[in-house]
Amino acid sequence: MRVHKLTFAALAVAAGLSLTACQNGDAGAGQSDASSTPTASSGSNASSSGGSSDAGSSEQGGAKASTGTSSGGSSSGGSSSGGTGTAAGTGSDANAKVGKCRTDELEITAKDNTIDGDPDGTVVVEFTNGGGRDCTISGYAGVDLKTNAGSLSAKRTGQQATSTILKNGKSIDFPVNYPFNKSGGSGVRITGLVVTPPNETKSVTLNWPGAATLPVTDGSGSSVTVGPVGSAGQGG
Incomplete structure (x- = not known):
């Protein structure tokens, strides 16, 4: 127990x-x-x-x-x-x-651009930018024809002018229209073309590439017209 x-x-x-x-x-x-x-x-x-x-x-x-x-x-x-x-x-x-294009920066040339059958002759003036910079160009160039009867200023067509930045090395042109001498007479002999770029005072004188003479006018107005820069083509 x-x-x-x-x-x-x-x-x-x-x-x-x-x-x-x-x-x-x-x-x-x-x-x-x-x-x-x-x-x-x-x-x-x-x-x-x-x-x-x-x-x-x-x-x-x-x-x-x-x-x-x-x-x-x-x-x-x-x-x-x-x-x-x-x-x-x-x-x-x-x-x-991008200032305005100066005369000294532009290479200016002129060539005949008349097409057969046109009622008027056309000379195209070309501006080539050789200034090494872009520049602005706009408006109408001054155009005068040197003739044996004195200087004849071209009249503006009145077309709207536009502003263009002309790149270095590029070209732009405008037309100069003039009447053919169909009078049968000797007319007025053209001896040169004087061009002043828009907004410039310095001019250059070129050889005239168009018809040799203009018809004699009654002195009521210029028979030569110029279009704005950039409007090259028949009739301005």
Whole structure:
């Protein structure tokens, strides 16, 4: 009997120890959980506090950045404004550089362009830009025929003149129309062609490539007409 009592007692002790161990384990787990919860809460608070700090920092930094941006914006705006001004200035300079075509920059030639059956003769005068830069040309050139009876100025046709940027090395032309001498007489002999580019005062004298004479007129007006630069073609 004593052996059985001892066995029961040993089993009771073992059970008690096992229960205690379980309780201690649960307590430890609870403690661990409790400790973990505050830690997480503390971490959360720290994070929250850090977040506030970061947020405050960020807000302050944002305010500074905003101020800096605003200031930079003003500065940038100033730069942009200055840049725009510079760009506009550059554009203006670029446009200013494309000045008018000067007589000395142009190679001026003339050729007969009369087509059989036309009622009038046509001479085409060509301007070739040899100035090493682009230039602007527009309007009517001055045209005078030198004759044995004196100088005869061509009359403008009245066509609309357009402005053209004549690239370096490129050409543009215009027509000079004149009546044929069908009078049977000697007429007025043409000895030369004087051309003054638009908006210029310097002229060049060329050989006249058209018919040798013009009919004698009653002096009521010029029988020779000139079209605007860029309008070369029969009839101006």
